Amino acid sequence: MLELRQLKSHNKHLGARMVFQGQHILSIDQLDRDAVERILQVADLMHPYVAREKSCRVLEGAVLANMFFEPSTRTRISFGTAFNLLGGHVRETVGMSTSSLAKGESLYDTAQVLSTYADVVAMRHPQAGSVAEFAAGSKIPVINGGDGPNEHPTQALLDIYTIFNELNRIHKGTENLRIAMMGDLKNGRTVHSLTQLLCVFPNVEFTFVAPNALAMPEKVLAVCDKYNHRVTITDSLDDGLHSQDVIYQTRIQEERFETQREADLYRGKYRLNQSGYEKFCDPNTIIMHPLPRDSRPEANELSDDMNDNPNLAIFRQAYFGVKVRMALFALVLGVEDKLSQFETPVAWHSNKI
Ligand code: CP
Secondary structure, eight states, X not given: OOOHHHHGGGOOOBOTXXXXXXXXXXXXXXXXXXXXXXXXXXXXXXXXXXXXXXXXXXXXXXXXXXXXXXXXXXXXXXXXXXXXXXXXXXXXXXXXXXXXXXXTOOHHHHHHHHHHHOSEEEEEESSTTHHHXXXXXXXXXXXXXXXXXXXXXXXXXXXXXXXXXXXXHTTOOSSSOEEEEESOTTTOHHHHHHHHHHTTSSSOEEEEEOOGGGOOOHHHXXXXXXXXXXXXXXXXXHHHHTTOSEEEEOOXXXXXXXXXXXXXXXXXXXXXOHHHHHHHSOTTOEEEOOSOOOOSTTTOOBOGGGTTOTTBOHHHHHHHHHHHHHHHHHHHTTOTTOGGGGEEEOOSOOOOO
């Protein structure tokens, strides 16, 4: 495994010139505010296709290699759905044991081979830095669908898309955002990526709520510091919940702990339910979670009794993942300005909103 430090040099910065075509999307540190806003703009263009009002064949003939070496529901299916909704085909590997990585093949060799089969790769892998290592051997764009506890950049992009949409829904501005992230901030790659992404916007106030052993890593705090954002760190749930625009709950990432016993020490410690929401949160506080939420009784980290709370945004959040991933495919394959040329009306009925 290459050192993460070395791999940073493979991360092409996607900034003001916004040269997305042919590029890998590996890390939030590639994206500045212009690049993020461009992705969100293109995601908005995807609405008619995601809502099944129109169909689009702009990626007719293109192939996505969807390589998932760790469990996933949302990221894997939404990458596949996104590619299909743009007219492309999807080929998948699910789990390490069904791939030749299990026979000792290197990520480099796998990348060289897949570059001849597909036009773009989406990959999830349990080791930090692995997707970037794969990308270093790839001739086609690679999109990081989560590399161990390190990063989950496409989740951060759909999270920020959700935050802007939710603030708009409740008629709040997007400036001066106050967000509390809570749970396993040490191992939760979604909060690492989202924090770094929010840092490129002005005046964000972060509250990180976690037990000391699961605190936000120093390297992420250093990014907040670099951008001069205000940060509060607490292990008190009650302190963390009030005066926020967004509460972002995360799961105890039991798969990242040495033993189940260690994970059990923290399970169920940071629970949010409807009575806690009413007691501690400001009216209209938006509740987010990257999902899956751990709904087993011993965890019950985001209680089912919040399901009817109109500010529980978790399923809208997952829904937006398709739009954002469609935008990334369109951008890296250079078709973002050609969508309307390849659209047709939809003849069949769908219950999509
Ligand atoms: N949010 C997320 O990454 O979900 P999955 O693990 O189901 O893909």
